[in-house]
Amino acid sequence: MSPTQNAPASLYRTTEGLGVWEHRGKVAAVGIGHSPTARRWDERVESSIGSWAIIALRNAMEDAGVSPDQVDGLVIVPAATTGDLWAPGNPLPEDFAKTYEPTDNINDGISSMSAEWILKNMPELSNVQFTMHARTCMSDAVVVAAQAVGDGLTKTCLVLKTWNNLSGRYGHDAGSNALDDAPGNSQWTNPWGWGAAAITFAYLFDQYCRKYDKNHDMMAPFVVNEKRNGLLFPEGFWAQHRPEPLTVEDYLAARWIAKPANLFDCDLPIQIAVAYLFTTADRAKDMKQPPAYILNHASDRTKVKSSVQTLDECEQATDSIGRKLYEGAGITASDLSFENMYDGYTLFHQFHIEGLRYAGIERGEALDLYQTDISIEGPNPVSPSGGNAGSGRTRTWMHTDCIQQLQGRAGARQIKKKAEIGVSGGPTTTGGNFTVWSATPD
């Protein structure tokens, strides 16, 4: 096979006016596979993201009732962190080097993950004919796999995202962050101490509160609900390792990171691998789990004109995503049973759900919605997955939850109302990929 390529622009639905997606209801997710979780990699081979990727992929096949030789496609996100990579020149742990076949990239299996690494180290995937890399996160891989299956490039496709977290404070000792000057693009940010995404989204939230007369305290019910839902996610980091409920008082008393973003507005970097099995709707009917059908996918390729996205730009981008999703899925906002938009800083979840006009809200009303019953028992479940805030930084909980809700196997997180159509995606308001899921193909 030739080296795996990044997904071409032609696979993404980025503009409005494309009409109903040509593969609406003809592609489905069936199997789900999660690895264990850890706060950081302990440098044992057994807990490397390479080992955990293999576990997740095997779990997804087992869950769907599909044998490895039936799989003909593999869509993977090679980037495995937004933090630090294995340091150049730092020798690999001996056990890891002995256990796995390497690729040309020393980080493969440790802090990146290529299709080539998987195929070298999972010989049972003997019939894979199609491989593709998705650039950013599971949201990207999901839309690439959906389009690839729909287009007939693959019939039974594994979709994989890994996250690694090495020792040390995430991102603090890497690149220009550790320097005393500001080379390259960091010259436009670092001299003023503008050094992490949390600051960008804190600023957008500051603008939001000024425009709509809201305040940070109004976020508390949402963040508490995220943690509650996350603790009902048995695959999640917090549920597995630190099952600590969060109270409104905890949230309001938390230290500031970049005011108005506090500690609980940020997600916890973790180590994990997550895989799904996608296939055609026809094949899905015969598999072990009920299909979660895909009605549409849409992507945002917003360009920011200046140093930081303005609130106007943010609202225009998320409004457009809402319109694209509904147009391609042939649905309206009132058809959504629940939403699982990204929350990897809690302070931008409201931009996404206002863009969707979820639960009838307009611009500036999401924090008012948060003061109502947004629980899984209520009429308007907000982020039943609990998101990154509830289970750790993966950018995958939202997709796993959509699939499980529609399959009726979300367990303690199953929403009380009937789960018919859900939406997931992200990450940020400056670009992302989004999917509409359904319990039925129609």
Place this chain on the structure above:
Amino acid sequence: MQYPPENVCFDCDSASGLEWHEVSGRGTINGYVVVHDSRLRMWVPQQPYNVAVIHIEEDHTINFFSNLPGTKADQVPVGSKVQVEFVETQSGQKIPEWQIVS
């Protein structure tokens, strides 16, 4: 207009038609963040510190960062007018900063 400077248009990716524009150096404080836990090693001793966002007079979609020298943390007068001044950082880089004028 676009800022920071790039070699192509942010909108159409073309380099043709790009040219430098001189602006007045006047702007308005549009909002701010107070950083308490920076990832940037050289900024940790300054915590907590303000980072304000300045909209320039000629185009409110163009924004610059500022620490608003002399302004206490979390005491930023949003909406105030500011004037650019160029200052040298500890590492010798010259950067646009902003002073409150009203």
